[in-house]
Amino acid sequence: MATLAGAMNGPGADRLSALPWEQTPLGPRAGWPGSLRAAIDLMLGAGAPCALFIGPQLVQMHNLAFDALYRDGSAATRALGRSLKRDDPDSSLAKAAGEVFAGRSILLASQGWTIGASPGTPAFNLSCAPIRDESGQVGAMLVLAFPVTSPARLDAGASISELQHRVRNLLAVVRSLVARSAESSDTVEDLAAHLDGRIAAVARVQGVLLRNPHAGVDLEGMIRDELLTQSADQDRLNLGGPEIVLPPKAADLMTLAIHELATNATKFGALSQASGKLDITWKLDQAGARGQQLELVWMELGVAIASQAPRRQGFGTNLLKRRLPYELSGEADIEFRPGGVVCRIAFPLAPVAAMGSSSVWGVTTTAGDDA
Template sequence: MTATREALIRRQQILANFGELVLRSNDLQEILQEGCRLVAEALGTDLAKILEIDRGDGTALVRAGVGWHDDVVGKVRLPLTEHSSESYAIAEGRPVVTQDIAEEMRFEFPSFMKEHGVAAIVNAPIFLPGGLAFGLLQVDERTPRAFDEEDVEFLRTYCMVLGPVIDRLQTAARLGESDERFRLIVEHALDHAIILSDLDDRITGWFPGAAAIFGWDEEEMLGQPVASIFTPEDQASDAPRWEIERAREAGAAPNVRWHLAKDGRRVFLDGQTILLRDATGQAIGFLKIAQDITERKRAEERQSMLQAELQHRVRNVLAMIASIVDRADISGTAEALRDTLSGRIASLARTQVLLTRGVNAGVSLAELIRDELLPLSSGKHTITIEGPPVSLAAKPAEVLTLAIHELTTNALKYGALNNRDGSIAVTWQLQGADEQEWLSLEWRESGLVLQPEVPRREGFGTQLITRRVPYELKGSGEIKLLAEGLWCSIRFPLKPGDSVLQTNIPQRDRTNSER
């Protein structure tokens, strides 16, 4: 009786020691290994082990143990067949004792146990909270032994302590793995802004992606309102508050908008703001997670601009061609009409090639003049093209192209290019007027001896220069026939403009005549 009392006290001390270990250690392997040692000590044997079930292949791994050879713990797997004592104990849900395996007819035992001289065994199943079996605690004896009721109850109690401990540590391990994965994700997802905020929407977590996208570091942003990364116009419209209110009501709110970075840049984010709740369902804050798609957004805008520009330009070219055809002189031969129209359309086409190099591409004034004038000269005439670098927007480029083409065609038919002593000087300069920069271009032909002739009707070229330049370009155009040759002046303000060459000019100016 005294020995039994001492054994019970000793076992209580062992349970207490195990409890202290559990409180100070978060290492599951250490706890299982020490648990085996303490159990073996409590039951007075030198062999004990813990088996962990692997549901994937229907085996149980010797996860921890004392008294076994080095090639057993962590390496040996026991098959959980219908003839194994382990399967039977788990199915019964209680410890199962085999006093002498030599006489046991119900079960088959692994060879490694026989090699270690095991004669008696008790299997105690370990269940996690919820009833899922983790594995078994096995105590082995090298001589036949009738494990009594106190032995079995001690093991059963020990397993009841082990189950919650294993579950806690496995859960902690999973959370640790999850936290590590989350850490790796947020540290490497530099194209995603991940921001945590409290219920007042003040920043409590500013992760590396947010720092990379916005430029502020964590110290600068903790405690700041999330609204500080919204654009001024969105702040003025109270967009941050509406986004948070929608997240409160619906659990999440879309966050697809432009935001403001530290250096003043604007970044476009595509994501959402999510309401965070604790385990009881109480709201505790917000998570804003969004991908930086600034480049994609800008590419989409550029694509949209290109499409709009293309549509715009096609309409404009067709309208201009219609205008050219409408103003063509039909009093001559079909061949003459064809040549005239072909030259004007080709001239317009050359300008379009230059304009379609990119969105809002400019056209070099000097290049435009050379393309129109030099190919039609014979190389025997003196031609001067001189002026500062000027890049023309679409509308003035289209008007000037046709104007230079008409002046060149006229010079070829009637002027300097039709006279071996003729010369042409095209010069321009930039002037300030009305707080704007103006282009002043002059075309001067000389070396001619002009003969009196019957005045011709005002043609397409004259109309273009004297009427369309003022109308289209808000400038002035003038043509004079001097004693030494033709003189032309074109002036207009240089300012960015689209490529619309308006065709709604008053009807009185739509004269079908050729210069």
């Protein structure tokens, strides 16, 4: 009879039932009030991570989902039936209980809050609310945990590694840009001007990506920004194409490519002469097995013959002829024809998963990661 009356229902009920409750401040299960049993069933049945801290001693119970807040399953199980007030009175959760038992609901932001969790444990915000007993007094604190949604804060340890990786990579790329710019510059002034422009272009795209790492970079916005830094006259521009969001890697490369083309046009091409016009159009092609392919055509018009093809293969040509195929499996043609430069850039717009998320661009990546 007593066992039936004290039965607990829901996932994780067995391990709770098995505890020697008569040795805790709560006493034997048969004596628990109906309000407490109802709260326990609600907690166990909740899909979200949920816990109860019962009575003045804050005796802990939680459902299986709440185990995610702990370093491992055994740490989570050890906490069951323990008094938070006795074990960890200085924790922010124990302090929150003071407020909650006074009848107030509070939200604990994840910062600084752990219950024995390691730094790699996903961060959770905790919503703490009072549960009243039959007499109207607060008898327990209900804690609902929900993951911090910002991907960057999901895993503090991992995001620091990720940041470290990006910074080091960026430094390596800058070092390489310097070396490559030096190879294709004739004078120190030339080198300084080239480097300044290239690093600024890299900085612009990094800025956009850092502000919103999961959104990618809008193609048209990026092209307009690059042309704006060259003070290109809007009347001479014609831009057209569907809305395209470039994944980070493609954004990096394309920003630098557009920067090189725009710089060249400003020095020698369509943006250097009153008669010049610049036409930039793009479209998406269904390229069979490769999926969608982005094709962009940069066409300069009305440029007097005076402008000649560059004397040698420079940084921009290398970018389009070598880096584009290597990094994006793309291809490019550049023609220096009478009237102006025509450049065609094409690459598969393969989805590139951003850090920590598998399908930001709606399609999952091919090779399965390591098990």
